Amino acid sequence: MTHRTEPRKAPQDPADAAAARHDRFGTLPERIRPEDTVETRAATLPDPARDTYNPDEWLIRYCG
Template identity: 50%
Template structure:
């Protein structure tokens, strides 16, 4: 094998390795946990919606007997 070709291949390999190390040699900066998490309630607080009204509770049921007035 030609000595010049071997040296040229090593030089190309070294420059490629140096380029890879320059680009990928360091890990990215850590992202803090607080920046990754957003805390918000599962459902908004609506006291009107959550309140129980026994007088109006019958309207939420669908029943043929109730529709016929039986």
């Protein structure tokens, strides 16, 4: 269900219009840090059997 918004009546006085503009657009929104915009999660669950490989094992077997 959509809702209707009533159109705002523009202030007749230029000072009132400037004050209304400043109230609405006078400040920037709060800054968001880039670290807060990214979520990191492991794509798969760790597999202990797969992570047992040691890439330097050949050094121990053949050079030792």
